Amino acid sequence: MADATTLHALIRTGADDATALSSPGGVPLSFKALRALAERTVAELNAQGIGRGDRVAIVLPNGPEMATAFIAVAAGCTSAPLNPSYKADEFEFYLNDLNARLLIVTEGSESPAVAIAEKLGVAVARLTPTPDQGAGSFSLSFATEGPGPTENGGTAQPEDIALVLHTSGTTSRPKIVPLKQSNVCASARNIRNALAFTAEDRGLNIMPLFHIHGLIAGILAPLSAGGQVSCTPGFNALKFFGWMGEVKPTWYTGVPTMHQAILGRAARNKEVIESTPLRFIRSSSSSLPPQVMNELEATFGAPVIEAYGMTEAAHQMASNPLPPKAHHAGSVGLAAGPEIAIVDLAGEPLPAGETGEIVIRGDNVMAGYENNEKANAEAFTRQGWFRTGDQGVLTPEGYLSITGRLKEIINRGGEKISPREVDEILMDHPAVSQCVTFAMPHDKLGEDVAAAIVLREGVTAVEKDIRSFASERLAAFKVPARIVILDEIPKGATGKLQRIGLAEKLGLV
Incomplete structure (x- = not known):
């Protein structure tokens, strides 16, 4: 069957009597x-x-x-x-x-x-x-x-x-x-191919459906294979395992903060986890700390497939492959649909191993922003590549790692610091459950490093402990000058932790 190029054609894939959509407790x-x-x-x-x-x-x-x-x-x-x-x-x-x-x-x-x-x-x-x-x-x-x-x-x-x-x-x-x-x-097809969806798959959608991740990966990709999706009223860590036990999904997709909340309740839901084996767990929309990926895999006994997407590409651009191919913590995998390249400031391609801006082109990528010639002139190169605004590096095997958003790189007196690198070190501290590193204004350096942290339940730590832990593992200029310990880090509408504007939100300006 030819690949669908319209939604009308995409929903013709499933058998007449096969379930397309369900909801917990529903018909x-x-x-x-x-x-x-x-x-x-x-x-x-x-x-x-x-x-x-x-x-x-x-x-x-x-x-x-x-x-x-x-x-x-x-x-x-x-x-x-x-x-x-x-x-x-x-x-x-x-x-x-x-x-x-x-x-x-x-x-x-x-x-x-x-x-x-x-x-x-x-x-x-x-x-x-x-x-x-x-x-x-x-x-x-x-x-x-x-x-x-x-x-x-x-x-x-x-x-x-x-x-x-x-x-x-x-x-x-x-x-x-x-x-x-x-x-x-095209994006639904790319996700379907990367995750080998079939009519036997049953997804549990916990993503918001006003966002590209939920609409394309959560709903359209599995439907395009004739599979079914159970639509929840939205993410709720307290209800997740009840839904899982009822729906018996073969997979789910979420953002890192959702996976972390699910892990927080996993120990008391071992029976559900054992009786509902997942084919895989997918993570996208922001970087998944390697520590969280390892804990998810150990808890669920299923591969965690991290993918990389953005609205302008109708979601997916890269995805880690399913076993038996290798998937790596800290990498968003291989090009999974569009072409991916790394370019320098002049837009020239860089060899594997060199860090630069991630650019993409393919049939899932928008033609351009609406009524915004300035943004389009900045976003597209002469060769038709779309500039993602993300900084990254490709391995010789084609695995992509994102080192940060170009706008989020911290410029501390001329020293450039990737917030993600600091996040990954701080996440190794046994007391740290969640972390987001960000720039805060500094009167002499321009910017300095700050981090917001949520501690694990029942564990205590103070700023001094965490800073000394970081200073043993990071160059002095990368160690956060301020660490703010919070009950919860402010999130965007889709559950993403947002670095930009965090200094203002936390009163560090």
Whole structure:
């Protein structure tokens, strides 16, 4: 069968009576029912004047309806999932910036997005879940009559935009990333191939579905192999093992902070772990400390496959291979879809073993940011490579290691320090459970090294102990000048630890 280049084609992979989506405690939704739901939704949107390329903002809680709404809308229009916890000002920015034609919210939702949509003249549709007809099944009702049927209806084509997301915008205004049907399907294919998904696989999705990792790796990649996904209401370490025991997944994907929280409760859930053998565990979206990878593998008796992704590449760029091939702690693996190269400041390729900027090109990579010529001029080289903004190094065998974000490298009086290198040393301290190293302003050096740390449960340590541990293992200029011990490190919406802006958040400025 030819690889799908549209979502409409991608969800045709599964057998009619095979389960596509489920939810803990819920009725399964078959591939046949998912296809019918997508076709009905596209027809309803088309009847309201919304067709191919029109943007539909989706503000729904995590769960099966979020997964089906994303797929059903993107089969004929453009899905624009938004974080339901945004405030009114944020919804105003995103709905305006997206030029949304419609907002979908749950029936009875009190989201501030509704009032903002009404203020901006964006039509609102209410989604009513019908879980008795299968996980994620829903009906839509429209608050107002549309302008009449669109002439641009029907199934989306490979070059149409399937999904629009914004970059996280930690240092600047968020940029719009438009991903074509073909980009999204290529990424799903790349993940499916890297992880050897089959119709026998069953995923447990704990990732948020307003983020590229959850949408593509959590949902589309396994569906593209005819496999099934159980959609949880979102990550909850207290419920994870209960879900695992019920759903009996063969795999799950998460970000490092989720894996760490799961490990924190693993000792009291040994029976579930033993009775539910996983084929693999996947980690992506930020670097997985080698110590956490080793502990996960020892606890679950399954390989931990670290992958490297970003929104602009519709998620996956590199992935460690499954056994029997080697996978390495501290590496994000081999190119897994797009081509990967390391270049110098002038954009010239560097040989294996030399550190430089990671660049990519391939059929999963966006054509360019929307309405942002300046960003595109900076992001793409003359040879068509996309500059990731990450610094890394390739081994002669092609394994990629990321040494840091270029924007996160600490410049201490001219000495350049990779925060990840310091993280890995501090994580070796027996009292340290989580750590993030970051730059803090310094009046003479420009920047100095600081670290935020969470201690393991029931263990005590003071800043002086951890600094002396670091000073035995790091050059003096890399040892954090400040170590802040916290109950919890502030995280982004997807659970990522964010270095940029942490000094301000912790009052170290």
